[in-house]
Amino acid sequence: MSARTILVAGTASHVGKSTVAAGLCRSLADRGVSVAPFKAQNMSNNARAVARATGEGFGEIGVSQYVQASAARIPATTDHNPVLLKPRGDGESQLVLDGEAIEHFAAGAYYGKHWERARATAEAAHERLAATHDVVIAEGAGSIAEINLHERDLANLETARFADADVLLVADIERGGVFASILGTLELLPDDVRDRVEGVVVTKFRGDRSILDPGIDRIEELTGVDVLGVLPYDDPGLPEEDSVSLPAPDSPGTIGGDGTGPDQSVTVAVPRFPRASNVTDIEPLARVPGVRVRFVPLDSPLDADAVVLTGTKNTVDDAIAAAEGGLYKELRAFEGPIVGLCGGYQLLGVRLSNASIEGTGDAEAVAGAGLLPVETRFSREKTVEPVERRLRGCGPLADASGTVSGYEIHMGDSDPLPDADVERPFDGGGAADGDVFGTYLHGLFENRLAREAFVDRVYAAAGRDRPEAEGDRESPYDRAAGLVERIDLDPFEL
Structure with missing residues (x-):
């Protein structure tokens, strides 16, 4: 092992670890x-399809x-x-090792059956990176x-140990x-891990730093750290790792809008599925001036100009x-643009077939909303791959024509019903009506x-004039790097 490892650990969830880690990556690069x-x-x-490090093909990692x-x-x-x-509801998660889905299990079964294998997988991956x-x-x-997890805390304590890591503690x-x-x-x-803590970084501070100084002096005196x-406080605009920052599933909430008034803004409703996944797909829309993304409970009216349905870890349920x-x-009653991802x-x-493969019940077929004349048939084979497609303009993306890139992570395939009149936005994929x-x-x-x-279509359907077109913005990676420039890294001897 040759690399120096810094573990960016937190006092709690959502304290800014991901932002600090991304900023350090860009700053060092x-x-x-x-x-x-x-x-x-x-x-x-929220996962992405990437190249497998241990073999051919592609696998999944967190965003x-x-x-x-x-x-x-x-x-x-x-x-x-x-x-x-990858949580799928009812106390179960799907385990993915080295990018490959292994099986679904309850938490107890993971720690009892799979944890040692997971630890070995993580240690081997770190060794390859460090080399x-x-x-x-x-x-x-x-x-x-989390003292209840200290004997099996893979992402924190075990990483500090097998990676011989120095620890930077992040507190919000x-x-x-x-x-x-x-x-x-x-x-x-x-x-043994306490001795590895080289220092603390305080995030999301607003106000006069001098007011904070007496507390910093005292905490350094008490801890020796x-x-x-x-x-x-700043949001560089990096995609969120999970749904912690989103509104609660049973309440509405809005992101984006960019300060525009109601006459210049449009609202995109995003129904909150209980098992929503890859919600980061909507974040680029929320960064467009004038676009408000509103998360709505499943039993709420779609009081919006457009609707986007995100992915879900358990489509059937x-x-x-x-x-x-x-x-x-x-x-079915909505009259504006609708996009399903x-x-x-x-x-x-129209229909989800072989439903028992995906869902937690025994049903073999479950009805869809019926807005596209396609049927999805589930199988145990999982598609995971980055893709590049030629988009033919159709539906609410009628004015889009050209090459687009992204990734696919799904079980099941969706095909038009016999004799269905449906447009195919990509060669052999997707549907528009x-x-x-x-x-x-x-x-x-x-x-x-x-x-x-899509945004142009939403404005046109809403009968509103769109504000000034989206301009170039500072890279979120560079903004994150700018934030971490305030951290004294001398103790880490980089």
């Missing part, structure tokens, strides 16, 4: 350092490590996130001080109690929930030509 991201174990339904690899200016591989848990890079930026998960001041969380975290760490930086909640009825595309069809569009392509709206065509 810009200094000419060969750097790679790593997260031993991730739990997220944050894909983002961090981009920040490090290297291609993402499954070594960057060798263990991925080919100068620095590995490892991201922890949740809090490093926005919610208050930052000094108590720092002190409590350090007190609860096992001695230096505060190496205080980062201001979410189809049943959508029907029972009244979403199907709302979709992956599981959302499957839900727009009127103002309804469905595709398996994740990352569709990351492509500017598709994003712009």
Whole structure:
């Protein structure tokens, strides 16, 4: 092992670990350092398809490590996130090792049957990265001080040990109690890992730094650990790793809008599926000036100008929930543009067959919303691959024509019903009918030509004038790097 590893650990979930890790990756890469991201174990339904490091083909990793690899200016591989848990509801998750889906299991079964294998998989992946890079930026998960998990904390304690990592502890001041969380975290760490903590960074600070200084002096005195930086509150615009930052599933919430008034804005409704996945697909829309993305419960009216259905880790069970909640009825009455992505595309069809493979019940067929004349048939074979497609303009993307790229992660295939009159936006893939569009392509709206065509269509359908066109913005990776410039990295001897 030759690389130095820094474990970016947290006092809690959603304290800014992913942003700090991505910023360090970009900052070090810009200094000419060969750097790679790593997260031993991730739990997220926001995944990307990347090259497998241990063989041919493609596999899945969490979106944050894909983002961090981009920040490090290297291609993402499954070594960057060798263990991925994808929750599917009812206490079960799908285990993905080295990018390959293994099986579904309950939490107890994972720790009893698979954890040792997962640890070995993660350690081997880290060894490969350490052998080919100068620095590995490892991201922890949740809090490093969850004492109920200390014997099996793969992403935090075990990573610190097998990677011989120095630890940078991240604490969020926005919610208050930052000094108590720092002190409590350090007190609860096992001695061998506590000795690895080189310093603390405080994130999401607003206001006058001098007011914070007495607290910093006292916490350094109490713990003997230096505060190496205080980062201001800022969102660089990196994709979210999970749904923690989204509104609660049973309540509406809005992101985006960019300060425009109602006469210049449009609203895109995103129904909140109980088992939603790859919700990051809608984030590019929320960054467009004038576009508001509103998350709505399944039993709420679709009071919006357009609808986007995201992916779901369990399409069958979410189809049943959508029907029972009244979403199907709302979709059938909706008069604006509708786009379904992956599981959302499957839900727009007429029927989901072989449903027992995907769902938790015994039903062999479940009804879809019936807005696209297609049928989805599930199989146990899983498609995982990055793709490039030639988009033929149709449906709400009628003005988009050209090459788009993204990735596919799905079980089942969707085909037109016999004699169905349906447009195919890609060669052999997707479907469009009127103002309804469905595709398996994740990352569709990351492509500017598709994003712009859809937003133009939404404004036209709403009868509003669109504000100034989307302009170039600073890279979110560069913004993250700018944030971490405030961290004193001298203790890490990079």
